[in-house]
Amino acid sequence: MSDIPPAVAAWDIHKSFGTGAGKTPILRGVSLTVERGETVFLVGPSGSGKTTLLSILGCLLTPEVGTIQVLGQDVSEMSAEELSVFRRDNLGFIFQSFNLFPTLSALDNVCLAMTIRGVGLREARARAAELLDQVGLGRRARLRPAQLSTGECQRVAIARSLANDPVVLFADEPTASLDAENGQIVLGLLTTLVRIRHASLVVVTHDDRIFPFADRIVRLNDGRVAVEHSGSRFELSL
Numbered sequence: 001m002s003d004i005p006p007a008v009a010a011w012d013i014h015k016s017f018g019t020g021a022g023k024t025p026i027l028r029g030v031s032l033t034v035e036r037g038e039t040v041f042l043v044g045p046s047g048s049g050k051t052t053l054l055s056i057l058g059c060l061l062t063p064e065v066g067t068i069q070v071l072g073q074d075v076s077e078m079s080a081e082e083l084s085v086f087r088r089d090n091l092g093f094i095f096q097s098f099n100l101f102p103t104l105s106a107l108d109n110v111c112l113a114m115t116i117r118g119v120g121l122r123e124a125r126a127r128a129a130e131l132l133d134q135v136g137l138g139r140r141a142r143l144r145p146a147q148l149s150t151g152e153c154q155r156v157a158i159a160r161s162l163a164n165d166p167v168v169l170f171a172d173e174p175t176a177s178l179d180a181e182n183g184q185i186v187l188g189l190l191t192t193l194v195r196i197r198h199a200s201l202v203v204v205t206h207d208d209r210i211f212p213f214a215d216r217i218v219r220l221n222d223g224r225v226a227v228e229h230s231g232s233r234f235e236l237s238l
Helices: 048-058 080-091 106-115 121-134 150-161 179-197 210-211
Strands: 008-017 025-035 039-043 065-070 091-094 166-174 199-206 216-221 224-230
Touching: 008 048, 025 048, 025 224, 039 048, 039 210, 048 065, 048 166, 048 199, 080 091, 091 150, 106 121, 106 150, 121 150, 150 179, 179 199, 179 210
Parallel strands: 039 199, 039 216, 091 166, 166 199
Antiparallel strands: 008 025, 008 065, 216 224
């Protein structure tokens, strides 16, 4: 048996928003493990708690009840500063809105993720150029987001998320703004790059066209885990 802990392990996670009479439960006792190198999709209807769970697993939100371990470390024991450094050094994020800086080129958007960590500018630029080449944007690295298509902006976001070699990558609706063809291309590219790096990937999605890219699909309903399936055997009627 391997002594390597799971990438992410969550036990009995509860989370609500609001206070008093307006308090609304979002997660109601969710337990979930993501193994090293595994790609897991979180699916379910709007309001089922997918994005909230993703944010908790990615150490962006704190649960009211329950335990989260990431790479074998109990994140509840970390100070805010320690948690910020831990996220920066170990986790990567791809947001639905891309979150690219409009005044920066694709190259500089990717560079920024590394320079914040203290990587020298020359090394960061070389690494950014390599990543953009890997996502098929080597010749468009000097363009700003407004000069790129939606699919190309998502590729820049993927390159940026991989800049610091995260052990776990979190993606919130990465194909929501893409047409069917670009969605397939982007997810194929993302899962390939993650696999090459032996990283784990957790994706929130409504897009059933990309389900075959998952190793495992976890369906949430009313803040609870309703069912789990392998990506290849997932039934769309569930």
